[in-house]
Amino acid sequence: MKLITAVVKPFKLDDVREALSEIGVSGVTVTEVKGFGRQKGHTELYRGAEYVVDFLPKAKVEVAVADSLLDQAVAAIVKVANTGKIGDGKIFVSNLEQVIRIRTGESGEEAL
């Protein structure tokens, strides 16, 4: 099993959710996050006082998938979250040791 952590533009969140549903992903966790990458921040000006906003808002999507679904899921996210402009975000993939469904106690891929 793998954990996909995708940081995407907030307005791409719905597209990502739809694309993942279509390939059979049954659940995701979403967090509003801030950060910086190559896009860096922007400046804001209030009555002449200039502030550099270093951290920009992004949506973090966490998805646990079976190994067999990994490539498809990653491809789906890349496809819909891409605008071609700097700031589209990143996808991190890591190994997932265990998953447990709290209601039934099922574990492993059955719990996904």
Add this chain to the structure above:
Amino acid sequence: MKRMSFLSVLFASVLYSHGAWAQEAVATVNKGDTAWMIVATLLVALMVIPGLALFYGGMVRAKNMLSILMQVFVIFSLTAILWATYGYSIAFTEGNAFFGGLDKAFLKGITPDSMAATFTKTVYIPEFIYVAFQLTFSAITPALIIGAFAERVKFSAILVFTIIWFTFAYLPMAHMVWYWAGPDAYTDAAAAEKAAATAGFLFQKGALDFAGGTVVHINAGIAGLIGAILVGKRIGYKKEFIAPHNLTLNMVGASLLWIGWFGFNAGSNLEANGLSALVFVNTLLAAAAATLAWVGAEWIIRGKPSMLGATSGAVAGLVAITPACGWAGPMGSIGLGLAAGAVCFWGVTGIKHALGYDDSLDAFGVHGIGGILGALGTAVVADPALGGTGVWDYVANGVAEYSMGTQIVSQAWGVGVALVWSGLVSLVAFKLVDITIGLRVSEVTEREGLDIAEHGETAYHL
């Protein structure tokens, strides 16, 4: 605004007692004027709560939102009581050229039948609504000051400062600028001279201030500047992200200020007549012109037109037209508004950063600088040659000959006295408060935010 009654009421009642001749010139109150003054008073109250509170509150960080709302709300309540107990009497009864007397302390002797003079002979309004109308002016002025040192001063310190400043800066300024015996005292040259001698110091100097450019705006602006310098900069000023937390509320507040300002300015005519309509138009146009000027300057110099720039511009235009609104023509008002937008933009960007003080919400940059520009500009736009109305001569019952040079000198007296008097009173008042209870909150409180530390509440639970 302005003028007070009792000499003129006395005079009118003397007329009344003299039978037939007097019946033509009897002092009267009419329902139209009374209804308008009740509405105008409501509009000025609306400027303070919630107008100014939201305008200012939107500009601070979320952790200090309630501290601003509370300061404005409680200053409004506090000054209302001070006004009724002694403020009205000191500002608007005869005394010397600087302070009135205590004859009407606790509103003694004022009844529903008491009358206050307007700017027209024999036309009066009920004194109670005049008391209330003027109360709202005395309430907004100290509330304007707190913007200069927002986000770092103790609530208790602000209340004590308000009491001292209201008593020794607001009341004498109001008396100096606005107290006079009323138009009915100006029957002939000799009577006029006698009546003029009882008027306030700046009234005698011929300084024009229709709705409070010196009494309200310069007065508050310089007090704010002194406060900002004495209290010192906010922690993290120019290092951390200290940006307005809610420009939506700032815009709501600015709009309420703009709407309320029609009561402030047009209400200051004390009657519902053609001049009030001119004042209304002048107020509207000056604010619109200043909005465009500020936004335009910002767009050219900084690259983007901002919402905060638009609201700041509108308020700057309203401040500048305040002293001039009863003497300017519509085109003069547009000119004054354009100047105010550009000059105040420079006030909050150029001058503030060059001198390095932290006037958090630009009480001085907008109200002080806009007030000075408006006071001096009044001499220009009042000129009949430039579409102004000129100045009425109550003895000749016509427009007096107008000299812009002479008027600028009179206006400069108003500006100078306001800056020096209010500046000195503020200096002493802030020092006194600092020595006794301390002006500034602790660093921990400032970091945490005044809402939790001073008021035990938070503005938003999101």
